[in-house]
Amino acid sequence: MHHPYRLLLPFLLFACLTGSAVFASPGGDTTQPGIPDTSKLPPDSIGMHLLRACRDLREQGDYMASLEKGLQALQIFRQTGNRIKEASTDRNLAQLYQFMGEQNSNPDYIRQGLNYARTSLDLCVAAADTAGMVASNNTWGVIYRSMALINLDQPYWYDSAMACYNKALATISPSGKGKGVTAPLYNNISQVYSEGKKDYPAALHYLDMAVRIAMAEHSLDDLSHDYGNISAVYQKMGDKKKSLEYAYKTLDMARQIGTANRLINAYCQLYNSYDHFGKADSAFKYYFIFDNMRDSMASLAATKQISDAQTKYETEKKQALIADLNGRNSRQQKRIALLLTGLAVVVLFFVGLFVLFKRGQRQKRLISTQAGQLEVMMKELHHRVKNNLQIISSLLSLQSYRLKDDEALEAIRLSQQRVQAMSFIHQRLYSTDQARMVNMQEYLQDLTRSLVMAYGYTEQTLDLQVEIARQWLDIDKALPLGLIANEITTNALKYAFKDGQRPALYIGLAEDGEHLLFTVKDNGRGWDMKRWEQPGASFGRTLVETLCRQLKATQNLTYHNGSIFAFAIPKDNTYAG
Structure with missing residues (x-):
């Protein structure tokens, strides 16, 4: 029987070794729809080509290129006064930001999408474009539904989405204008009933x-x-x-x-x-x-480019407005120039102080730039470490195919789980704004759920409780704690639950004065404490002891309706690794 993940291994090795995503487009502009020679086309035709490119690139997942084409099209339609096409472009930009916001759980992107959807609807109402009003209300509802998905504690967003969908259905003209959006509207309404109601x-x-x-x-x-x-x-x-x-x-x-x-x-x-x-x-x-x-x-690079593209567009729009204001106020500027001439003597007095100030500002900007570059480099480093750990896991999986000995296979499997525990850390670090701090609630939940699933348990067959009082922890403490949790949880899943009762696991991280208190508890039949306390009893025990020394932590194993591992870690300890 073939291993179920064997088909994935070439995919994994290719993705990690190339240092880029498997499904990303190759270099250059080969995936972007071409724009024909613009020297022979009227502006609106150029805008339509750009708008089509914006749509196609969005569906291909090339968000940076899609945003650039969309903003270029929007600029053209605003200049030509084509309000219907301008509204269509705003809808496409709204959908683009909705995609990015939902995939990255970023409410700022979704709010940007709401702004574009609102502008699109206003333009359609002003132009009496019925089909455009239907499409804009539908897009607005989709964005409200995305807001509900990433703000699970705010269910009223579904009510807002439903109001938009109903308004879109009511707007469809008896003559058929807007009827093409009916199928997507029914689909979107079904999501409100399924997720919200x-x-x-x-x-x-x-x-x-x-x-x-x-x-x-x-x-x-x-x-x-x-x-x-x-x-x-x-x-x-x-x-x-x-x-x-x-x-x-x-x-x-x-x-x-x-x-x-x-x-x-x-x-x-x-x-x-x-x-x-x-x-x-x-x-x-x-x-x-x-x-x-x-x-x-x-x-990270794509996220930064998207931000830069939006900033560039807003900057160009502001520059055009400034140029217009400068033309209207030229006489005022001349009067201001005369006043500035009269103040020249006073300005000379402050030249010395200004030079010193500018020198300080340059140093400040240099430090800020270097800090930003360092943060980007740290995130890229975590991304590459995570990819390399996935390669190691894949190589271990490949090696296991050749092994027949059960103990060797189990050792390979445990090694993969330890590598996965470290991989979760680096995945969280590169996907958040924190370069060294780890959200322990999310990290320990991901880690334990993956172990529970790996050993054949589900949420319906095992009670898992992760209770974290100290949410953020430095990587120097988070990584050893994750490996300790991996070892103890793995042993519990392998040996503790043999007596037929419903298994339960509890993982807690609390604070008590000068210490962090880390607890892993199960309701199983209990551990062989003498064997656990015997030096060199197992590799897992040795690993836990080593990690405790690194954290300068004390550990205690007791049994009361199950095994309870308790660790006390000094808050201000110096990592001894």
Whole structure:
């Protein structure tokens, strides 16, 4: 029988060794739709070519190039006064920021998308463009739904989204203007019923109407969205067969379309379905593909370029406004110049102080620039370390294929888990604004959930509680604590739960005066304390002892309705590694 992850290994090694995302476009501009010779085209035609390029590049996942084309098109349509095309461009930019905000859980991007959607709707109302008003209200609703996804404690965003969708449906003209948005509207309404109202039959009702329209119009893109949402609804209803059936239909549609965004959504839905129904191997396979594609579209460089492009556009717009104001106020400037001449003597008095001030400012800017470069380099370093750790894990997996001895296979598996524990740290460091601080709640949850899934448990078969009072911790403390949690949790999952009762794990990190208190507890049958306390009893024990010495920590093992490992770490200790 072939190992389920064997097909993924070439994919992994290629992605990590090239230092770039597997699904990213090659260098140059070969993936961007070409813009013809603009010297022979009127401005509006150039703008339309740029707008089409903006749409295509967004679906391919090249957000930086999409943003540049969209801003160029927007500038042209504003200059020519084509308000309908300007509104269409604003909608595309709104959707672009919605994609980026949802994939990166960044509310600032989504708020930027709301601004563009609001501008698009205002332009359509002013131009009496019915179809544009329908599309703009739909886009506005989609962005509100994205805000609900990344702000789970604010469910009222779903109500705002539903209000936009209903307004869009009411705006559709009896003559047919705006009717082309009906299928996406039904699809989007189904998400409100499924995610916000938990009314799954109603969600399937709207999805059925959306599928019928999409089939009649032969719209593969709409069908891809519809099938993905149908799979998600059946997943919530507990129907494994139909959830996986529509998840694979989603992947089939995405492959026919061939765009990165649709493929990412398809692989994510397959992972969610398999994970929900406890199929750990298949879930891991599709999560790995999804995670690599998502990483390729969320690099630090791309994020910085997007910010720079938006800043450049806003700067050019402000410069044009300044130039216009300068032309209107030229006489005022002349009067100001005469006053400045009269103050020249006073200015000379401050020249010396100004020179000293400028020297200090230059030094300050230099320090700030170097600090920013160092932060970017640190994030890139963490990204590469994470990729290299994935290579090591893959090589260990390749090595395990040749081994027949159970003890050797188990040693390889434990080594992979230790490498994964370190990989989680570096993944969090490069994907946040913190270069050295780790969110322990998220890190320990990711680590323990991956171990629980690896040993065949699910949320339905094992009670897992992670309770963290000290949220942020320096990497010098976070990494040893993660490895300690990995060792103890692994042993508990392997040996503790043998007596048939419902297994439970508790991991806690609290503060007590001058110490951090780290606790790992299970409700299993208990450990052999004499064997654990015997020097050199196992590699795991040796590793935990070494990590405790590095942290200058004390450890204590007790048994009360299960095993309790307690560690006390001085807050102001110097890392001894």
